[in-house]
Amino acid sequence: MAKITYIEHNGKSHTIDVENGLTVMEGAVQNDISGIDADCGGSMACATCHVYVKEDWFNKVPSKTEGEDDMLDQAYEPKKNSRLSCQLIVSDELNGLIVNLPEKQI
């Protein structure tokens, strides 16, 4: 279990307990946090669960696998700390993770 904080683009913050094994995307979708669409359902086939990982967390989250950067090319305003939240699997190590949501997903 990890406490994950999702900060919407308008500044609204949600801190949620997400079970280990779920993804950061699923934590948002299951708790109706707006700002993450996840159109493809988590198969790394779109870029609509795009988040910005808080700088000091960026090197602590599981690293990108092949293909994630290709999808991020198609995200709305990707930055250096961009990730697809469907690729971030929750574990105790992620307790306290903060992600910022982009202005929009599409």
Next chain:
Amino acid sequence: MIKTDVVIIGAGPTGLFCAHQLGVIGLKCEIIDNLDKAGGQCIELYPDKPIYDIPAIPECTGEELTKNLLKQIKPFNFKIHVSQRVEKVSKEGINWKLTTSSKIEFLSPNIVIAGGVGSFEPRKFSVKECEKFENNSIFYSIKDKSIFNGKIVSIFGGGDSALDWAIELSKNSKVILVHRRDEFRGASSSVDKVKQLKKENKIELFTMYQLSKVSGDNNLESMEIKHDDGTTKSFKTDYLLGFFGLIMQLGPILDWGLNFDKKTIKVNTENFETNQKGIFAIGDICLYPGKLKLILSGFHEGALAARGCFKYARPDEKLRFEFTTTSKAIRERLGK
């Protein structure tokens, strides 16, 4: 005006198999898709990637799956209307009237929405002022490349479209290629070619940059790009081309009075009809308790929706359940 028993919106695997099931029970249908070919997400998102969970097919690619589905419905000669989106749906007596973006009209008692997560549209530049120049100096696809002759063309993106057009247009235009990172996802031969052209000063290449500003009166005059480290550069440019891939957008479908839950439409699990009589939803776009977004679930939903269409298309007939293996009528429909 095209009259038919069923209009299927979406030529992905679910829509194609639903068409097959309609053909089997003796109904006619017309299929509409916004992409320029059949296949939906399978073709657009993962044509070369293997799929392992189609029953009795241990492994196939999105392209192979699409090819086989097209082969399976070939005997019925159903028409697929590509490169157009259904813009308007209205009730006319017992029928639904549909109008596409190419102004083709359909009249049918049934609509099957197999629209996935929406129609594919190009992702656009996020800089707001770009809207003003769209279809004038800023494009997301190319119809007539001759307009770029002798002009300065700035191309954004890192995939095959961006690379291929950079190479092609560098023959007759000054090309500036901009990508947000150092690696390109396009074919390595194209990447090598672009690097070669850069050495020969035929292409200007900027990586780790994204568009930050555009300006001009009626036509685009200049742009500013911003490096990851915050520094900016400005250039004169006549055209901007953005190749950021396609995104899925629901579009006008949201205005048809359907029972939406976020981006999905609530259906019953008996025949996948929506809250509107004669409008069915199958595949990724439908929602019911236990819904799985798998291709195989879409096949099941399509088979049942096809039977649901029968009662509106043939109100005076009774649908008899038959197997393809033993029914003479079905074998005749299949041309066997």
